Amino acid sequence: xxxxxxxxxxxxxxxxxxxxxxxxxxxxxxxxxxxxxxxxxxxxxxxxxxxxxxxxxxxxxxxxxxxxxxxxxxxxxxxxxxxxxxxxxxxxxxxxxxxxxxxxxxxxxxxxxxxxxxxxxxxxxxxxxxxxxxxxxxxxxxxxxxxxxxxxxxxxxxxxxxxxxxxxxxxxxxxxxxxxxxxxxxxxxxxxxxxxxxxxxxxxxxxxxxxxxxxxxxxxxxxxxxxxxxxxxxxxxxxxxxxxxxxxxxxxxxxxxxxxxxxxxxxxxxxxxxxxxxxxxxx
Amino acid sequence: xxxxxxxxxxxxxxxxxxxxxxxxxxxxxxxxxxxxxxxxxxxxxxxxxxxxxxxxxxxxxxxxxxxxxxxxxxxxxxxxxxxxxxxxxxxxxxxxxxxxxxxxxxxxxxxxxxxxxxxxxxxxxxxxxxxxxxxxxxxxxxxxxxxxxxxxxxxxxxxxxxxxxxxxxxxxxxxxxxxxxxxxxxxxxxxxxxxxxxxxxxxxxxxxxxxxxxxxxxxxxxxxxxxxxxxxxxxxxxxxxxxxxxxxxxxxxxxxxxxxxxxxxxxxxxxxxxxxxxxxxxxxxxxxxxxxxxxxxxxxxxxxxxxxxxxxxxxxxxxxxxxxx
Numbered sequence: 001x002x003x004x005x006x007x008x009x010x011x012x013x014x015x016x017x018x019x020x021x022x023x024x025x026x027x028x029x030x031x032x033x034x035x036x037x038x039x040x041x042x043x044x045x046x047x048x049x050x051x052x053x054x055x056x057x058x059x060x061x062x063x064x065x066x067x068x069x070x071x072x073x074x075x076x077x078x079x080x081x082x083x084x085x086x087x088x089x090x091x092x093x094x095x096x097x098x099x100x101x102x103x104x105x106x107x108x109x110x111x112x113x114x115x116x117x118x119x120x121x122x123x124x125x126x127x128x129x130x131x132x133x134x135x136x137x138x139x140x141x142x143x144x145x146x147x148x149x150x151x152x153x154x155x156x157x158x159x160x161x162x163x164x165x166x167x168x169x170x171x172x173x174x175x176x177x178x179x180x181x182x183x184x185x186x187x188x189x190x191x192x193x194x195x196x197x198x199x200x201x202x203x204x205x206x207x208x209x210x211x212x213x214x215x216x217x218x219x220x221x222x223x224x225x226x227x228x229x230x231x232x233x234x235x236x237x238x239x240x241x242x243x244x245x246x247x248x249x250x251x252x253x254x255x256x257x258x259x260x261x262x263x264x265x266x267x268x269x270x271x272x273x274x275x276x277x278x279x280x281x282x283x
Numbered sequence: 284x285x286x287x288x289x290x291x292x293x294x295x296x297x298x299x300x301x302x303x304x305x306x307x308x309x310x311x312x313x314x315x316x317x318x319x320x321x322x323x324x325x326x327x328x329x330x331x332x333x334x335x336x337x338x339x340x341x342x343x344x345x346x347x348x349x350x351x352x353x354x355x356x357x358x359x360x361x362x363x364x365x366x367x368x369x370x371x372x373x374x375x376x377x378x379x380x381x382x383x384x385x386x387x388x389x390x391x392x393x394x395x396x397x398x399x400x401x402x403x404x405x406x407x408x409x410x411x412x413x414x415x416x417x418x419x420x421x422x423x424x425x426x427x428x429x430x431x432x433x434x435x436x437x438x439x440x441x442x443x444x445x446x447x448x449x450x451x452x453x454x455x456x457x458x459x460x461x462x463x464x465x466x467x468x469x470x471x472x473x474x475x476x477x478x479x480x481x482x483x484x485x486x487x488x489x490x491x492x493x494x495x496x497x498x499x500x501x502x503x504x505x506x507x508x509x510x511x512x513x514x515x516x517x518x519x520x521x522x523x524x525x526x527x528x529x530x531x532x533x534x535x536x537x538x539x540x541x542x543x544x545x546x547x548x549x550x551x552x553x554x555x556x557x558x559x560x561x562x563x564x565x566x567x568x569x570x571x572x573x574x575x576x577x578x579x580x581x582x583x584x585x586x587x588x589x590x591x592x593x594x595x596x597x598x599x600x601x602x603x604x605x606x607x608x
Binding site for chain 1: 410416421583
């Protein structure tokens with residue numbers, strides 16, 4: 001009886017500790033975003049002050065106007081979005097097709113090739129990125145968007161892996177039936193596998209779009225200031241005539257920069273979590 | 284041909300007449316489908332790697348192909364004399380030692396808590412994942428409000444508990460710790476999701492059975508959950524290790540954004556890739572820089588090899604060997 005009671009007490013305490021950890025962690029994780037948003041409404045003199053003032057005296061909505069007038073922010077954002085979405089679309093289609101082939105075709109050499117896909121997951125991207133840059137600059141393709149498009153056309157090992165894991169779970173009968181109905185291999189991929197891979201497709205689309213939208217290194221390497229993407233523009237654009245950064249305007253731009261990401265995440269949250277769970281790990 | 288009765292033999296015969304057996308056809312289809320990836324792999328991975336390797340044996344400066352000269356292994360020998368290489372390598376190891384265990388432990392712990400039936404699980408999961416969505420550039424602009432030396436929120440907060448206001452340089456002298464904070468914040472969500480997915484794959488019956496046999500919560504964790512999670516921990520460890528050694532983005536952003544456009548990173552976060560990057564981009568030492576890249580590549584391969592070798596000592600693979608699902 002006593003052991004049961006203490007067990008019950010332990011359970012209550014561990015439960016309470018669990019919630020405490022969850023709530024404290026949430027607060028810590030939200031803090032930077034919270035400060036980012038409130039400080040984006042401050043004037044630069046209030047950015048950091050002693051004693052601390054968390055909220056601005058008067059909300060400076062004009063910071064958000066300045067974002068658009070100090071740079072062609074809308075134009076850069078549109079350019080970044082277009083590049084991100086087109087790159088992601090290409091990469092998702094190619095990766096799903098390759099992933100389908102790896103999941104369904106057990107032919108001479110297929111296992112070895114898949115071994116290469118997996119090995120590519122652990123090749124540090126930076127070791128390839130810089131020589132790629134040397135090559136593209138010899139081909140006079142720097143300061144264009146070709147490196148993104150050409151890169152997408154080959155698919156990506158990580159996404160190929162995800163699709164393959166997902167397709168492995170598809171019942172064999174489905175494609176047998178389609179084959180009897182006269183569907184070719186591409187038809188089976190296009191009409192049966194792809195339409196049934198929506199969670200993974202959505203996940204890959206979002207991951208791939210975000211990775212271009214949020215990228216700093218690649219645009220820094222490839223593009224001049226007049227052609228650059230949002231990730232780099234954010235760090236260089238908002239300066240006064242003396243060249244000193246206006247930090248609160250940078251913050252306002254940062255808020256605008258992350259809002260689309262957060263909205264898409266909320267819209268697709270279910271898909272993403274499902275996509276990761278069903279494809280990321282099995283096998 | 285249409286009048287023939289359809290037996291397996293006759294179908295086989297027809298296909299044979301078309302010139303290819305069914306398995307040859309399937310092989311052809313497979314290679315057609317994976318062709319885009321093969322082309323990409325050859326031209327965008329293998330070719331750059333080889334070009335990088337060849338460049339590392341030359342004095343290439345990024346501009347003149349006329350004056351390019353083969354210098355043998357001089358670039359590699361030079362790396363061993365470069366004090367900045369050993370210094371930056373040490374910083375990178377330190378960065379990995381600080382960052383990796385912290386990330387693994389915290390994201391695993393959060394996943395464990397969220398795997399219980401806690402109220403508001405979905406909300407917590409969303410909040411924990413939120414920072415992973417925020418690109419590093421935006422993250423740094425937010426984090427410098429917290430890490431700024433004078434009047435930054437963190438120092439302000441710590442000063443509440445100290446007799447004198449403190450001024451710790453989280454962006455300069457203590458930037459390694461500051462950067463760990465940012466990396467942990469940004470990486471917890473994705474780490475947690477993978478652990479959570481792994482935890483959900485553990486069959487409840489196993490834990491139930493252990494409980495019926497009299498195991499308490501801690502014992503269930505120690506003998507059921509932890510062993511079954513070792514493949515996931517292994518997977519995370521490998522990816523985390525590779526990520527830690529090629530870290531470039533964060534120190535670069537710490538320098539250019541964190542401390543208002545400094546040109547040289549503070550010494551604590553002068554990581555290996557920062558040194559390599561500055562050799563190539565600032566000094567135009569392409570030959571030397573690509574040699575440093577290849578040394579990193581080989582180093583990472585060796586480290587990953589060691590982790591894979593250690594797999595048999597601590598990663599649980601029993602279920603598959605015994606033929607279970």
